Amino acid sequence: MSCSxxxxxxxxxxxxxxxxxxxxxxxxxxxxxxRTALSxxxxxxxxxxxxxxxxxxxxxxxxxxxxxxxxxTWLYRLxxxxxxxxxxxxxxxxxxxxxxxxxxxxxxxxxxxxxxRHPLAVLEDQQQQQQLMEAIARLPSSQQVAFTLRHExxxxxxxxAAVLNTSLPAVESLLFRARQSLRKFLQPHLx
Amino acid sequence: MSNPxxxxxxxxxxxxxxxxxxxxxxxxxxxxxxxRLQVRLAAQQPQPIMLPTWLRRAAYAFSAGALVLALNADTxxxxxx
Numbered sequence: 001m002s003c004s005x006x007x008x009x010x011x012x013x014x015x016x017x018x019x020x021x022x023x024x025x026x027x028x029x030x031x032x033x034x035r036t037a038l039s040x041x042x043x044x045x046x047x048x049x050x051x052x053x054x055x056x057x058x059x060x061x062x063x064x065x066x067x068x069x070x071x072x073t074w075l076y077r078l079x080x081x082x083x084x085x086x087x088x089x090x091x092x093x094x095x096x097x098x099x100x101x102x103x104x105x106x107x108x109x110x111x112x113x114x115x116x117r118h119p120l121a122v123l124e125d126q127q128q129q130q131q132l133m134e135a136i137a138r139l140p141s142s143q144q145v146a147f148t149l150r151h152e153x154x155x156x157x158x159x160x161a162a163v164l165n166t167s168l169p170a171v172e173s174l175l176f177r178a179r180q181s182l183r184k185f186l187q188p189h190l191x
Numbered sequence: 192m193s194n195p196x197x198x199x200x201x202x203x204x205x206x207x208x209x210x211x212x213x214x215x216x217x218x219x220x221x222x223x224x225x226x227r228l229q230v231r232l233a234a235q236q237p238q239p240i241m242l243p244t245w246l247r248r249a250a251y252a253f254s255a256g257a258l259v260l261a262l263n264a265d266t267x268x269x270x271x272x
Contacts, residue, residue, distance in 0.1 A: 026225050034220045048220050052228050059232060129212040151206045152213075176197055179205065 007071040014062045026055050029072070032153070033079045039152040040083040040144065041090070042133060050086050054078045073162040076155070080145045080163065135185040143178035146171055 005013065005024070013021035033054050038047035057078055065074065136144060142164065149155045149163060161171045 023225060026228060030224050031219045034224075035216075035218060038216065044217060044221075048224070048227075051220055051224070052231050055228055056232055056235060060235075132209075132212060150202075151209045154206060172197070179197065179201070 008067070011062065011065060011067065011071055015065070022059060025058070025071075029075050030055075032072075033075055036076060036079040036149070036153055037083040037086075039148040040080065041086060042137075043090075046086055046090065047083075050079065050082045053082050057082075069162060073159065076149065076153075076159070076163040077165070080149070084141050084145070131186060132182070135182050138185070139178050139181060143174050143181070146174040147178040147182075150175055 005021070010021050010025050010028075014025065030051060034047055034051040037050035037054075038044060041047050041050065054075065058075070065071075069077070136147060139147060146160055146164065149160045150157070155163070157168055157171050157175075161168050164171065164174075
């Protein structure tokens with residue numbers, strides 16, 4: 001029976017140049033990194049891009065990793081910071097696309113995955129989801145990260161504090177303010 | 192854990208709401224993620240600085256060096272006259 005190495009063992013093996021360790025690390029964390037990026041970006045393509053960037057950075061800088069934070073925390077930290085950077089880029093691009101659309105030169109085709117649920121249910125869900133996602137996207141970056149890590153990635157308060165490199169009361173405060181803003185924003189829409 | 196700002200049931204309610212709104216969200220990247228990552232890593236490997244082919248041949252490199260020295264010597268001699 002083969003025993004799966006711990007994160008600390010994986011890091012040691014990677015630092016020793018074992019390529020199989022890198023594959024194991026990617027397989028272990030690709031889902032978590034991808035989902036974190038996806039929850040902040042809402043685009044599978046951009047989330048994949050960010051996930052790749054994260055693992056490239058891990059590969060290139062693992063020699064300097066001293067283990068001050070847990071590997072998992074470091075990966076979440078890289079994923080959120082890269083996703084926020086991508087988000088800023090996407091917003092700038094969106095503004096440019098809006099201007100291009102005004103000039104009538106945008107011929108983008110959108111592809112959506114098929115959905116077999118009742119159209120009314122889909123519509124209600126989509127409307128509600130859209131409203132909530134828009135509200136989350138409007139939150140300040142730190143609140144947005146704390147909120148998505150808590151309620152989409154289901155990380156503990158302690159883990160979020162480690163990822164954001166802040167204290168537990170600061171995380172509680174961020175989440176409290178995020179929920180308050182969301183409630184305020186959603187009330188007129190959901191009434 | 193104890194959380195003085197938000198009651199646990201409200202904390203859980205937000206998680207449930209988000210989970211219910213996104214039943215179709217993909218939980219993993221598309222298959223062959225590692226293969227695509229390897230391609231990207233290979234593309235980002237720093238390329239060694241390549242000299243032109245002719246400079247990599249010893250004879251050409253030696254001739255070029257000799258020519259530079261000769262021209263410098265000639266210039267120095269002309270200057271001294």
